[in-house]
Amino acid sequence: MKILGIESASLVASVAVVTDGLVTAEYTVDFKKTHSQTLLPMIDEVTRMLELDLHEVDAIAVSGGPGSYTGLRIGSATAKGLGLALEKPLIHVPTMDAMAYNLYGTSALICPVMDARRGQVYTGLYHYEETFEVVKPQCGMDIHELIKELNERGERVIFLGDGVPVNEKIIREEMTVPFSFAPAQTNRQRGASVAALGSVYFAEGKTVSAMDHAPDYLRKAQAERELEEAKRQGKTDELAAGHSVGTGDAQ
Incomplete structure (x- = not known):
């Protein structure tokens, strides 16, 4: 194969x-x-x-x-x-899931974090000591809420992803359970x-046709969010002059 x-x-x-x-x-x-x-x-x-x-x-x-x-x-x-x-x-x-798959053999809770800006991260929670287990499906959430959940779980945690450098100070200040950061060869x-x-x-037969595949963004692009906010505030003309919907590239 x-x-x-x-x-x-x-x-x-x-x-x-x-x-x-x-x-x-x-x-x-x-x-x-x-x-x-x-x-x-x-x-x-x-x-x-x-x-x-x-x-x-x-x-x-x-x-x-x-x-x-x-x-x-x-x-x-x-x-x-x-x-x-x-x-x-x-x-x-x-x-x-793919990021967590970098870390086979650890007994720790695996927590990939991607920077989603404005204090938000994309994340998920995984175990991968012997078999790969999705503990918490990928989602977007506030970094402080994520740390609170990790502390409540009480498990040792390994962080990886581009959200680590952005949020390292917060992680070090707020984590109360043991944690570490994945090394260079596995942290991206x-x-x-x-x-x-x-x-x-x-x-397992989990395939799709090329025509049917579509990315899972988890949230709308920044331009779409700004347009919705502008509509609520009656500022659509002003926003439209700045950019068109769908051109934003948020993480």
């Missing part, structure tokens, strides 16, 4: 191929370039190095959100385009984890 994994939910761009339980290639970049510049060249490089014809893959796993609106749209469009061209199914892998999104978890979902 060969699964191509695509990760574009944040600043990280990552593609990987998992072949029969082995990561045969992974290409990850965490730098200030748009995913429209990076994903297709990265896929091309990986397949060239593996001498892999993309028609040989069984399915394409894509990080399905939440995260950057632009990043998710580009990742989804890339996966859908490949799926349609190759006539391959897609596997929707929730972004938080990885295409290998998307592909590996995608392999599990593929074996």
Whole structure:
């Protein structure tokens, strides 16, 4: 079984191929370039190095959100385009699930956090000591409320994700249970984890057609939220002059 994994939910761009339980290639970049510049060249490089014809893959796993609106749209469009061209199914892998999948073998509660701005984070809670368990499905919530819930659970916690640097001071001040931060090799999104978890979902029959795949943003784009607020305040003309709906890219 060969699964191509695509990760574009944040600043990280990552593609990987998992072949029969082995990561045969992974290409990850965490730098200030748009995913429209990076994903297709990265896929091309990986397949060239593996001498892999993309028609040989069984399915394409894509990080399905939440995260950057632009990043998710580009990742989804890339996966859908490949799926349609190759006539391959897609596997929707929730972004938080894939991040937690980085940390096999820990007895701690795994807590990925992505910065959603304005004191909000995207998160979820997981166990992965022997089997992968979703304790709390991915969601958006206030960082203080998340820490309160973690303290009430009373378990040791491992944090990972781009929400850690943004909220580290709050975490250190408010956490009352033992906690730690994941090391560099596991603290961001990885295409290998998307592909590996995608392999599990593929074996379980959890696939969708390329036409039916859509990212899970969990909340509306910033421009849409601002427009709704402006409508409530009767300022739609003023807002429309500033930008159009759907162009915002919030995390």
